[in-house]
Amino acid sequence: MTTTPSTERRTVLPIRPELAGEEPYGAPQLDVPVLLNVNENPYPPGDDVVATIADEVTRAARGLNRYPDRDFPALRQDLADFLELESGVRLTHEQIWAANGSNEIMLHVLQAFGGPGRTALSFAPTYSMYPEYARDTHTAWVAGRREADFTLDPQAAAAAVREVRPSVILLASPNNPTGTALPTATIEAVCEAALTVDVDGTGAPAVVVVDEAYAEFRRAGTPSALELLARYPHLAVTRTMSKAFALAGARVGYLAASRELVDALRVVRLPYHLSAVTQATARAALRHRESLLAQVDALRGERDALVAWLRARRHPDGRPFVVAESDANFVLFGTFGDRHAVWQGLLDRGVLIREVGPEGWLRVSVGTPAETQAFKDALTQVIEPDSEEA
Template sequence: MTSAPDRAPDRAPDRADGRAAAALPLRPELAGLEPYGAPQLDVPVLLNVNENPYAPSEQVVADVAAAVAEAARGLNRYPDRDFVALRTDLADYLATESGVRLDPAQVWAANGSNEIMLHVLQAFGGPGRTALSFAPTYSMYPEYARDTSTAWVVGRRSEDFSIDPEHARAAIAEHAPSVVLLASPNNPTGTALPAGTVRVVLDAAARVPGGCVVVVDEAYGEFRRTGTPSALELLAEHPHLAVSRTMSKAFGLAGARVGYLAASTALVDALRVVRLPYHLSAVTQAVARAALAHAPELMAQVGSLREERDGLVAWLRARGFVACDSDANFVLFGTFDDRQAVWQGLLDRGVLVRVTGPEGWLRVSVGTPAETAAFRAALVEVTGR
């Protein structure tokens, strides 16, 4: 769904002098498409785009402001195009968060994990090559493929939204992709992948003629439940593996647009070839580093969001809804004969959730206790449960 502010004009307006505007040589596969975007509506409870509901503390705000002020004094110069200090800080954070120590040269960053994925497809996709994933999954993946003229194919997830290892092995053998994209935890289902499944995919990818890069997208990795492993633990054994993360979710920095990736130095070096010069501004680098200095404080919020998520799953099930087990900061729930009507009913009561995933399902982000209470009350009114 797209709200009015997200929509682009269908065509350029006529010229003021009365002559028709010149035709634009738009790529045929882009004709008639609208920009990606969830609805941006002014309602009291926003639970549709998986944001962290907690704003940065005043101390974080002060330290970010000071870091930006310092960066501003040098804005007449280009930033460090390889952002070595930020990569070092990210490597230190991952060592603490996952227990995996990486060299800073194994870390890459960009303007959100979206740009990270685009770099991957620019480097390893392209005409005559294929990217593979398993649906339902993140709706931007096929757009990355489209934008890089990479063929897009999907296998299917099982009824419980897991990936059957043998199905994955067969799909890779059949399509011989150059890139496999695995979201874990998966969006929109919240499903995390067992390490054994990832190993099967890595083994199958290693057999693809010409090579195949496997990206495990851990945008919601910090929210995983205790005992759920990170694919970072597999990096040392698999040079064709990349693990992507973001600072938008757990760090509450969606507005800063910082994503990053961990991989072998050879894979990272390939991304350095396709990135635009100085793509990560000095201000962005300063904001990210200031936030990373507060990682312990920000990760404390993650624990409370996990508790809120698990409580929401239990409440939905007690009310007779189906709710997926989630390792993310959202819950996929249903099922509804008319999910659009339920979505609209919630919106009419000031609560915005997301219409996404298989038919009949809705996705709700984990909010503050007050926001979750508002969602519960609205859902009871709309459904009568």
């Protein structure tokens, strides 16, 4: 007796409807000589930093049979001390929170203050993960618009807050993907408007989050929202150790805010969410903050030189490149009728940048001088095929 092979059964899973067909977030990860697409620090930690991290991780490893300290006050105090040295703003460890990258910090914020029947507001173009945090927490998402030069008009932003009445407002400064920093007056206007929201009729203001992932790369004189924390208990400022501290692989982000706001995040965090190894790595790196941050000035200079170089370029039709002002470690430039062709042309020459942001624009991270020169050479060859050098 013969049997007929069964037809292959298609797997059907009860995925949430709003997730059906969605692709996981992420920039392309390709093996090319020059990687300038995800705003990493191009300089690895020095041997002294690596040695300290190795020693501290070894010490932590001896206790890996035990759960880590779930509230990690020592790391939080180290982060508070760093922020005071950098900004002059004195904070206690109870005003600091940390997680696996600023991504998890943002998710904690939306878990605590978003949710069904609530709305998150931001202003596009901005970080493409923000609407995903909202989606994943069943929070409605509204994106206002920035000005043509990617700045944010304070009156227009305040008016949007009063109209939308969100429970969470997300402001990136410097903004990703544009590099635009926000003046203090703009953040103040949003914080004041947030006081009028009255979330769910409770009298509570909207929570304002200023995402300062690239804060260490700000140009001289560009303020930090940390200076406003004492005035606005509903304000939070997020930072990361991925960029300036060259710890993208360690996944450490943190937040500064009022004790009450931090305590709300502690309610929604998973138990023991920050591993003992991560805590040890972060604390070891903070002991070497001077050497780790020593490259920041060089990267700022490289960025400013790159902006100037790009502004001197012209399209084949004679139009000058348009380059956004940047206080970050990347530069947004354009505009191209077919930006994908330019991106592909660079990739074909071994240089990977990011196809992100408004249509027609491309974003390049600041690399080492050699990496930046490779980008310049490749872009010149793409734009001017007959040219052999930048």
